[in-house]
Amino acid sequence: MQFPSLSPSDSALDSVLSVQDLRKSFGSNEVLKGINLNVKEGEVIAMIGASGSGKSTLLRCINRLETPTSGEIRYRNQPVSNDNVTKLRREIGMVFQRFHLFPHLTVLQNLTLAPLKVLHKTQTEMHTRAMELLERVQLAEKANAFPGELSGGQQQRVAIARALALSPSVLLFDEPTSALDPELVGEVLGVMRDLASEGRTMIVATHEMGFAREAAHRVIFLHAGQIHEEGTPSQVLENPQQPRTREFLARVLNR
Amino acid sequence: MNVRYLSGFRVLLSSFVLALPFSAQGQSAMQRVRLKNEVVVATDATYPPFEYVENGKVIGFDVDLGAEIGKEIGISFRFQSLEWAGVLGSLESGKADLVMSGVTITQERKQKGYLFSRPYFLSGQTIARRKGDTRIAHLSDLKDKVASVQQETTGQIALEKAGVPKDHILKFDQLQDGLTDVQNRKSDAAVADLPALTRILKRSFPDLELVGGVEVSENVGIVAWKGETELIARVNKALERIMADGRYAAIHAKWIEERLPLSTLAGLEKVKGDGSPVSEIGSDNQVAPPTLGAVSSPLSSRLTVSEILKPLVRGASLTLQLTFYTLLFGVPVGLIVALMRMSVIKPISLIASVYVEIIRGTPLLMQIYVIYFVLPSIHINLNAFISGVLALSLNAAAYISEIFRAGIESIDSGQMEAAKALGMDYRTAMRYVILPQTVRRILPPMTNEAVSLLKDTSLVSVVALAEIMRVGKELATNSGEPTRIYLTIAVVYLVLTLPLTMLTRFLEQKWKPVSRG
Numbered sequence: 214m215q216f217p218s219l220s221p222s223d224s225a226l227d228s229v230l231s232v233q234d235l236r237k238s239f240g241s242n243e244v245l246k247g248i249n250l251n252v253k254e255g256e257v258i259a260m261i262g263a264s265g266s267g268k269s270t271l272l273r274c275i276n277r278l279e280t281p282t283s284g285e286i287r288y289r290n291q292p293v294s295n296d297n298v299t300k301l302r303r304e305i306g307m308v309f310q311r312f313h314l315f316p317h318l319t320v321l322q323n324l325t326l327a328p329l330k331v332l333h334k335t336q337t338e339m340h341t342r343a344m345e346l347l348e349r350v351q352l353a354e355k356a357n358a359f360p361g362e363l364s365g366g367q368q369q370r371v372a373i374a375r376a377l378a379l380s381p382s383v384l385l386f387d388e389p390t391s392a393l394d395p396e397l398v399g400e401v402l403g404v405m406r407d408l409a410s411e412g413r414t415m416i417v418a419t420h421e422m423g424f425a426r427e428a429a430h431r432v433i434f435l436h437a438g439q440i441h442e443e444g445t446p447s448q449v450l451e452n453p454q455q456p457r458t459r460e461f462l463a464r465v466l467n468r
Numbered sequence: 469m470n471v472r473y474l475s476g477f478r479v480l481l482s483s484f485v486l487a488l489p490f491s492a493q494g495q496s497a498m499q500r501v502r503l504k505n506e507v508v509v510a511t512d513a514t515y516p517p518f519e520y521v522e523n524g525k526v527i528g529f530d531v532d533l534g535a536e537i538g539k540e541i542g543i544s545f546r547f548q549s550l551e552w553a554g555v556l557g558s559l560e561s562g563k564a565d566l567v568m569s570g571v572t573i574t575q576e577r578k579q580k581g582y583l584f585s586r587p588y589f590l591s592g593q594t595i596a597r598r599k600g601d602t603r604i605a606h607l608s609d610l611k612d613k614v615a616s617v618q619q620e621t622t623g624q625i626a627l628e629k630a631g632v633p634k635d636h637i638l639k640f641d642q643l644q645d646g647l648t649d650v651q652n653r654k655s656d657a658a659v660a661d662l663p664a665l666t667r668i669l670k671r672s673f674p675d676l677e678l679v680g681g682v683e684v685s686e687n688v689g690i691v692a693w694k695g696e697t698e699l700i701a702r703v704n705k706a707l708e709r710i711m712a713d714g715r716y717a718a719i720h721a722k723w724i725e726e727r728l729p730l731s732t733l734a735g736l737e738k739v740k741g742d743g744s745p746v747s748e749i750g751s752d753n754q755v756a757p758p759t760l761g762a763v764s765s766p767l768s769s770r771l772t773v774s775e776i777l778k779p780l781v782r783g784a785s786l787t788l789q790l791t792f793y794t795l796l797f798g799v800p801v802g803l804i805v806a807l808m809r810m811s812v813i814k815p816i817s818l819i820a821s822v823y824v825e826i827i828r829g830t831p832l833l834m835q836i837y838v839i840y841f842v843l844p845s846i847h848i849n850l851n852a853f854i855s856g857v858l859a860l861s862l863n864a865a866a867y868i869s870e871i872f873r874a875g876i877e878s879i880d881s882g883q884m885e886a887a888k889a890l891g892m893d894y895r896t897a898m899r900y901v902i903l904p905q906t907v908r909r910i911l912p913p914m915t916n917e918a919v920s921l922l923k924d925t926s927l928v929s930v931v932a933l934a935e936i937m938r939v940g941k942e943l944a945t946n947s948g949e950p951t952r953i954y955l956t957i958a959v960v961y962l963v964l965t966l967p968l969t970m971l972t973r974f975l976e977q978k979w980k981p982v983s984r985g
Contacts (some may be wrong), residue, residue: 241726276889278885278888278889279579294881299888299891299892299893301890302888302891303890303891306890307886307889308887309882309885309886309889310884313880313882313883313885314886315883315901315905316905316980317905317908326890326900326901327535327887327890327891327892330892330896330900331890331891331892331896332891375890376889377891379891380888432495462733
């Protein structure tokens with residue numbers, strides 16, 4: 214699939230998600246300096262950039278775990294605000310770097326809690342659905358384990374399944390493999406590749422250039438709070454135009 | 469005798485009462501008495517032979533005399549035992565109609581507004597020393613020694629007047645504690661009133677003796693709150709009849725173990741219907757000291773195990789009930805206060821902070837006083853149990869709120885973010901994600917709080933609740949073996965607190981796999 218890059222004003226209407234002139238400051242430190250981004254249905258965006266470039270902050274502003282200082286975020290043309298964000302978060306799932314599973318609940322309960330309490334699904338309905346999701350991340354046998362009994366990779370797969378349990382349209386991944394031991398990264402990326410190939414809309418902040426190259430439709434390079442360069446994976450990763458992008462890629466690829 | 473002078477604390481409370489816009493009493497004692505058809509008499513029943521507890525009942529000289537007065541008036545007297553510190557305050561707040569607790573009539577007391585009956589007992593301060601300690605014969609001999617008294621009693625005043633330096637006077641809650649101190653050679657002598665000392669020495673302190681002779685004589689009266697002239701007039705009339713027809717002499721003979729000092733009755737007979745006492749502390753007009761009958765050898769009357777355990781179990785049951793209800797209200801209120809304190813809405817968090825600071829910054833005893841004795845002046849009159857639970861709950865809630873707050877704040881902020889990212893609102897996230905983890909984490913400090921609460925319930929004895937410590941004190945005053953009683957109480961407390969700590973350990977084990985990761 215190829216997504217021609219359009220100007221924001223043209224594409225905002227048929228975007229699932231659009232970000233317009235988003236700014237975020239922490240005190241006097243401006244972390245996001247005017248971000249514009251449109252995400253199409255089924256699009257997979259890999260967001261790369263050095264630590265502190267604003268990747269996390271951008272994702273957290275999208276589902277309003279951080280309140281933007283200025284600018285607008287629209288989900289299916291509807292402005293995301295503090296008033297409707299609780300509802301919209303069912304549509305915009307998030308996977309965290311450090312999993313944040315609920316340690317007092319079993320794996321199965323981790324998956325069913327939000328659908329039961331937020332969507333008011335029935336216990337039996339959710340049990341079946343949760344077991345399906347656990348099958349998909351190949352952790353069905355761990356349904357009754359507690360998160361503390363799982364490896365990091367298993368925990369992150371559970372966290373992905375948990376996000377999927379609400380059937381969101383968009384999934385945000387905040388460096389999902391950065392907290393994992395290297396040998397556990399593959400199993401998580403495998404699950405994410407499957408999701409990408411199913412046509413799920415995803416924004417993935419990542420340092421995994423392999424994933425960006427193979428699974429993403431578009432790669433965004435964030436530098437100092439701005440989108441410094443964007444394009445198809447081959448454009449950005451193999452033929453970067455900006456010196457900053459080349460510098461960054463040289464650093465991560467040669468490590 | 470018993471406590472006569474307003475302590476600083478009570479003065480503070482009195483001024484608090486005066487500052488309130490309402491009158492201190494809704495009804496006069498006379499109105500209440502007519503309404504309930506009984507006279508509630510406050511007393512501190514740790515003062516044999518005047519009033520003490522035996523087999524769960526308050527008995528003694530004052531109780532028998534009160535019963536006779538009741539017969540004369542035609543209304544029964546009900547005695548209610550509470551810590552001395554709360555006895556006189558119960559008149560002011562209307563919780564009691566009269567006080568009969570061996571209260572000495574003093575000029576200062578009258579100026580405070582207390583109304584006294586005519587004197588009904590002539591007593592005097594005397595000295596107890598270790599047997600054969602002939603260094604001590606008079607109060608003046610104590611100037612360079614250490615003397616024990618029950619705090620705020622006329623014994624203390626007598627020592628001070630005799631020129632004993634204040635730092636040589638050790639003040640105890642109970643006379644028995646002062647006598648134990650003498651026995652243990654930590655102080656040289658104890659000063660207290662003759663009948664009580666005679667009785668207590670006989671029963672509990674075989675190694676001590678009375679010096680002999682009364683150093684300061686004083687009159688004992690029945691107390692009412694200001695304005696209760698009708699009630700006092702009736703009491704006086706009754707007293708005169710009881711004294712005239714021999715009933716008084718019989719009660720005296722029954723309770724006062726030494727032969728009735730004739731001058732006591734003589735002193736009383738000098739007083740006419742106007743109720744003015746023959747002598748008061750500080751007046752020059754003192755009656756000649758009554759002569760003292762020989763002190764007989766100590767009685768051996770060990771209480772049986774069931775005589776000790778039965779009342780203690782009753783007391784323990786009240787202690788448990790107080791603890792249970794306090795936790796029942798204190799934990800939810802504590803949680804609400806914690807959530808308020810963490811609120812982003814400034815006025816709400818401010819209210820919660822002020823609440824916590826006020827409660828933490830003032831003594832629990834003060835809070836119990838205010839709820840039981842001061843609230844009636846704004847027409848909120850709660851019974852002792854509800855007052856106790858309310859004070860303890862409000863107090864515990866402040867501490868519990870801080871435990872909750874620390875616990876909630878210790879939960880990784882990622883938990884709340886993950887819950888929010890899953891579409892949960894604040895309430896749902898708190899209820900299903902944050903609080904269940906908090907509860908597991910705050911279990912140890914919460915157990916601490918519950919255990920110290922269980923022990924703090926003993927403070928409510930100032931509002932006449934006979935929890936285990938109060939029952940124990942009453943037992944100990946009469947048993948002649950305080951050590952055995954207090955050790956038993958310690959064991960009962962352990963038996964009460966151990967299940968709590970064991971439950972905690974069990975839950976911690978149960979939740980262990982969960983608290984990882």
